[in-house]
């Protein structure tokens with residue numbers, strides 16, 4: 634297809650970074666707007682505008698024609714509205730990177746795009762850290778974009794995004810820990826783990842944007858999610874390690890005060906497991922494809938090995954893991 638003029642607000646950390654890399658690979662003309670703080674030397678082949686979207690930076694975009702715009706770093710409705718209204722007269726379509734966190738917890742398994750979204754209780758903040766209000770604010774961001782560009786917005790709601798350059802260490806913990814070998818503390822072998830490789834997400838967003846598609850799409854893994862056991866098996870296969878998962882079970886972990894998700898990565902108590910079983914069949918029908926899990930694991934492990942040690946954070950510290958394994962008699 635002919636090269637498009639694309640604007641990415643953001644684009645140098647993780648999700649946006651893969652999007653920009655893929656857009657350039659496809660031969661598009663890409664302009665980035667960032668503050669120049671996160672990996673400022675990336676993508677010399679793109680036009681790199683420097684500005685803070687929250688502090689006047691959007692003026693650099695006024696009147697500039699683009700075929701499509703991607704907002705990968707919108708967290709507050711005021712900033713999304715400001716971007717959408719600034720570009721409205723001179724762009725075709727806008728893709729807003731939202732989240733499945735728009736659905737109130739606990740999310741029912743099989744939740745699709747028709748489900749109600751979370752409603753913010755109290756005043757709407759305009760900046761700072763979204764914190765607990767993250768999902769409700771994303772829902773308001775979607776609405777703000779739609780108000781300014783009616784019928785011209787593609788709302789993509791990713792679930793857990795993983796792969797190289799993931800700054801959270803949530804998924805990366807597992808390939809790294811399994812590669813070290815030995816007994817490995819894990820939660821429940823049959824727990825669903827629904828995830829999407831950031832590169833598959835990037836390709837999907839570009840495909841839809843190139844086709845001028847709009848509307849709302851959950852962008853997660855298959856509804857019949859992978860299990861935690863399959864994730865760990867893929868990690869063993871990628872590293873050839875002698876690791877052996879020790880399935881501690883939810884009751885033991887709760888009794889020991891282990892925090893789900895934030896301390897033992899990817900562990901979600903059964904009550905909240907619907908969050909990892911969202912229905913992405915609409916996106917599948919529109920072309921979303923998933924690479925094999927083993928490829929995601931291998932590439933994540935290879936990338937992780939290139940990171941400075943201080944950046945590689947084990948959410949569950951080794952010492953704490955040893956303590957918990959001892960309590961299990963291992």
Ligand SMILES: NC(=O)c1ccc[n+]([C@@H]2O[C@H](COP(=O)([O-])OP(=O)(O)OC[C@H]3O[C@@H](n4cnc5c(N)ncnc54)[C@H](OP(=O)(O)O)[C@@H]3O)[C@@H](O)[C@H]2O)c1
Nearest residue numbers: 643644645646647648649650668669670671686705706794
């Ligand atoms: N990770 C997940 O599992 C997950 C799941 C669901 C949804 N999401 C959504 O996916 C997106 C992921 O974000 P990402 O960080 O990976 O995207 P990214 O586009 O790769 O990185 C964030 C970008 O925003 C720029 N930026 C931050 N504040 C800015 C400002 N005030 N003005 C201009 N540029 C600014 C940063 O550059 P500078 O710092 O240089 O400004 C950086 O380029 C988010 O919208 C998130 O809500 C993520």
